Amino acid sequence: MNYIVSIVGRTNVGKSTLFNRLVGRRKAIVHVTSGVTRDRIYGSSEWNGVQFSVIDTGGFSVLTNDVLEKEIKNQIFIAIKESDIILFLIDIKIGILDADREIAQILRKCQKIILLVVNKVDNGKSIYSDTDFFRLGFERYYYISAINGSGTGELLDKLIEIFKQEFLKQKENILENQSIPRFSIVGRPNVGKSTLINSFLNKNHHIVTNISGTTRDSLDVFYKKYECILVDTPGVRKKSKIRENIEFYSTMRTFKTIEYADVCFLMIDACGWKKQDMNIFRLVKKNHKGIIILVNKWDLFHKKNVSTQEDYECLIRKKIYPFDNVPIFFISAKNKDGIHDILPMAYHVLKFRNHRLKTNILNKIMLPILKKKPPTPKKKNKFITIKYCTQLPSCTPKFIFFSNFPQYIKKSYKRFVENKIRSHFDFIGVPIQIFFRKK
Numbered sequence: 499m500n501y502i503v504s505i506v507g508r509t510n511v512g513k514s515t516l517f518n519r520l521v522g523r524r525k526a527i528v529h530v531t532s533g534v535t536r537d538r539i540y541g542s543s544e545w546n547g548v549q550f551s552v553i554d555t556g557g558f559s560v561l562t563n564d565v566l567e568k569e570i571k572n573q574i575f576i577a578i579k580e581s582d583i584i585l586f587l588i589d590i591k592i593g594i595l596d597a598d599r600e601i602a603q604i605l606r607k608c609q610k611i612i613l614l615v616v617n618k619v620d621n622g623k624s625i626y627s628d629t630d631f632f633r634l635g636f637e638r639y640y641y642i643s644a645i646n647g648s649g650t651g652e653l654l655d656k657l658i659e660i661f662k663q664e665f666l667k668q669k670e671n672i673l674e675n676q677s678i679p680r681f682s683i684v685g686r687p688n689v690g691k692s693t694l695i696n697s698f699l700n701k702n703h704h705i706v707t708n709i710s711g712t713t714r715d716s717l718d719v720f721y722k723k724y725e726c727i728l729v730d731t732p733g734v735r736k737k738s739k740i741r742e743n744i745e746f747y748s749t750m751r752t753f754k755t756i757e758y759a760d761v762c763f764l765m766i767d768a769c770g771w772k773k774q775d776m777n778i779f780r781l782v783k784k785n786h787k788g789i790i791i792l793v794n795k796w797d798l799f800h801k802k803n804v805s806t807q808e809d810y811e812c813l814i815r816k817k818i819y820p821f822d823n824v825p826i827f828f829i830s831a832k833n834k835d836g837i838h839d840i841l842p843m844a845y846h847v848l849k850f851r852n853h854r855l856k857t858n859i860l861n862k863i864m865l866p867i868l869k870k871k872p873p874t875p876k877k878k879n880k881f882i883t884i885k886y887c888t889q890l891p892s893c894t895p896k897f898i899f900f901s902n903f904p905q906y907i908k909k910s911y912k913r914f915v916e917n918k919i920r921s922h923f924d925f926i927g928v929p930i931q932i933f934f935r936k937k
Contacts, residue, residue: 501550501661503543504577506605507587508597509557512617516587516644517541517554520654545654548661553577558601583611583660585653586636590616594631602634611660614639615653620646679726680718681844682759683792684752684782686774687733689765690794694831695719695730698841724841731755734778756781760851761788761844761927768799768810768828771817779818783929786894788847790825790840790927797830820913823920824927847927851895855923857888860897863922864915873901873911880906885937896931904934 503520505513521541539554555574578584586605588598605612614636620643631639640656642649683691698721719728731752756762762782766775782789791814796807807828815822825843829836864887873882882903890896897919901907912932919930 501548501583501664502553502581503550503583503585503657504553504555504581505585505587506555506558506574506578506601508595508601511557511587511589511592512644513557513587514539514554516585516615516617516642516650517552519644519647519650520552546658548658550657550661553581558597578605578608578610581610582664583613583657584608585613585615586634587615587617588631588634589618590631590641591618594633598634602636606635612636612638613653613656616641617644619643619649678720679760679845679848680729680758681726681761681763681841682729682731682755683763683765684731684756684778685733685765686767686772686778689733689767690831691733691765692730694763694765694792694794694829694837695728697831697834697837698728721841724845726841726844729755729759734774753781756785756787759787761790761847763790763792763840763844765792765794765831768793768795771814776817783821786929786931788844788851788927789929790827790843790847792831792840793826793828794831796828797833797835820916821929823925843927850925851928852893853895853923853925854891855889860887860889864918867918868899868915871914873907882906884934890933894931895925895928896933898933898935900937901934902937904936907934 505517507513517539520543522543541552541554543550543552555577558574584605586601588594614631614634616631616639619641638656640649640653642653644650683694685691699719719730720726721728734752764775764779764782766772779789779791793810793814810828811826814826815824818824825847827836827840827843829840831837865884868884872884880903882901884899884901886900888898890898897915899915912934915932916930919925
């Protein structure tokens, strides 16, 4: 899960020190001079096997007419809006200032999970030296020393506990609406994702411009005709090309959208298959989601040239091999050309994503094939046999094959097994997982 934690507080309370502590390296500049951090800085953290992102923000100045301070404040508000949890940092040595009280009032209005973090508690006596922070009215508070790390373990334990609780809530919400499929449209900026939504709905539901990055957040729309939820997502750029911090948050939201989708429509531009298209394809495959590739703006680039279309499709399938059993549509989202078969195909892919094969049928077809062409062992004098196979009871297709020496089976043979399953049982547009286990 791509959870986001923002560290907020007035200047010089130790936000950057805590940020460096959580991400495990000195990424943010730390200095006794207040106001050193101006732009937001983000990094990745992990605790007890759970990964999340941490945002270091500039010092919050409540009353100011300074242009720079206003810009810093605007960036902080963006961080607050996009965060799952906010760490409100105060300095126990300085005590509660008017700025802290003003920040507390602002944070309470944002309806986010807020943890009050009392910093610079270098010894146990400091805890009892100043209790004014109770007046801020937050139920959850934690004593830490960001500079030496004391108390940060308890804070991280609480963060992970909240993440897991929120994950269960989100999972329950999904289970409540599991009868309604979710189809997410993903891709690079300005490939026509919002235009496709508008064409499906026959109205200008989403803003469409020639400027890339118009869509900033994931937007859900219920499509009554097909009884599904269509999700428009922001365009995903390369990390090196993310110039605005807000684009980082948009990308994070897209990743979350993929996690909760049933089928993803990967929309690409007809001008060419880019490296970033491949990265998004791998991300969808990694999350074991159904996938359909949409080549948009085909009318502008190739004028419906059939041979060019065949060559282009062949190129894409070579790029995505060995998972090349994916539906590919050549469309014009603006003119509504070729879009009418997309949603019926999405339901077809969803059907195979949820399909379970009977064990006796799977063994009847697969075992003779594997017996005729057994695995070539990595080690000599090892004759490998596969005696039994079954599909695991999971929400996505997972198959387990029992062998006498599973550790010696090569990856190429796993691809061979996957191709044979696809050729006999279809599973179009659906990633398949193959496991070999000891019998």
